[in-house]
Structures are given as structure tokens and as C-alpha cells.
Amino acid sequence: xxxxxxxxxxxxxxxxxxxxxxxxxxxxxxxxxxxxxxxxxxxxxxxxxxxxxxxxxxxxxxxxxxxxxxxxxxxxxxxxxxxxxxxxx
Numbered sequence: 727x728x729x730x731x732x733x734x735x736x737x738x739x740x741x742x743x744x745x746x747x748x749x750x751x752x753x754x755x756x757x758x759x760x761x762x763x764x765x766x767x768x769x770x771x772x773x774x775x776x777x778x779x780x781x782x783x784x785x786x787x788x789x790x791x792x793x794x795x796x797x798x799x800x801x802x803x804x805x806x807x808x809x810x811x812x813x814x815x
Contacts, residue, residue, distance in 0.1 A: 804812040
């Protein structure tokens with residue numbers, strides 16, 4: 727059986743430590759980026775909620791007009807399982 731030289735053993739151990747350090751740094755970086763993006767998205771959602779909260783209420787006449795407009799725009803459509811539209815007769 728052939729034994730490895732000190733130089734080869736040192737090289738292998740250094741490569742193993744380098745790979746381990748790269749793996750740890752990758753995991754730490756991933757977790758930090760994930761935390762920062764979650765904080766950014768939370769901030770954006772908070773700002774959206776605050777902007778929606780600050781909008782005034784809609785008068786009942788405006789709400790009725792918006793509901794009527796939505797009803798006029800909504801038209802049912804039949805669709806076959808294949809996704810092709812089916813004419814309604």
C-alpha cells in the first residue's frame with residue numbers, strides 16, 4: 727500500500743478546509759440575503775397598507791356606479807375542457 731506524501735496530505739486538507747469555508751460562507755450569505763429581501767418585502771407591504779388606509783371612503787353613489795360598471799363589464803364565457811371558447815346560444 728502506498729502512503730501519501732506530506733505535501734499531498736497538506737494539499738488535500740487545505741482543499742477540504744477551503745471547501746468547508748466556502749460552503750459556510752455560502753450558507754451565511756444566502757441567509758443574510760433572504761433576511762434582507764424579506765425585510766424589503768415587509769416594508770413594501772407595510773407602505774401599501776398605509777397608503778390604502780389613508781384613502782378616503784367612497785360615497786354610496788360612487789360605489790353603486792362602480793358596481794354597475796363592473797357588472798356591465800363582466801360577461802360569462804363558456805370554455806371547453808381543451809380551453810377553446812364555446813359559443814353561448
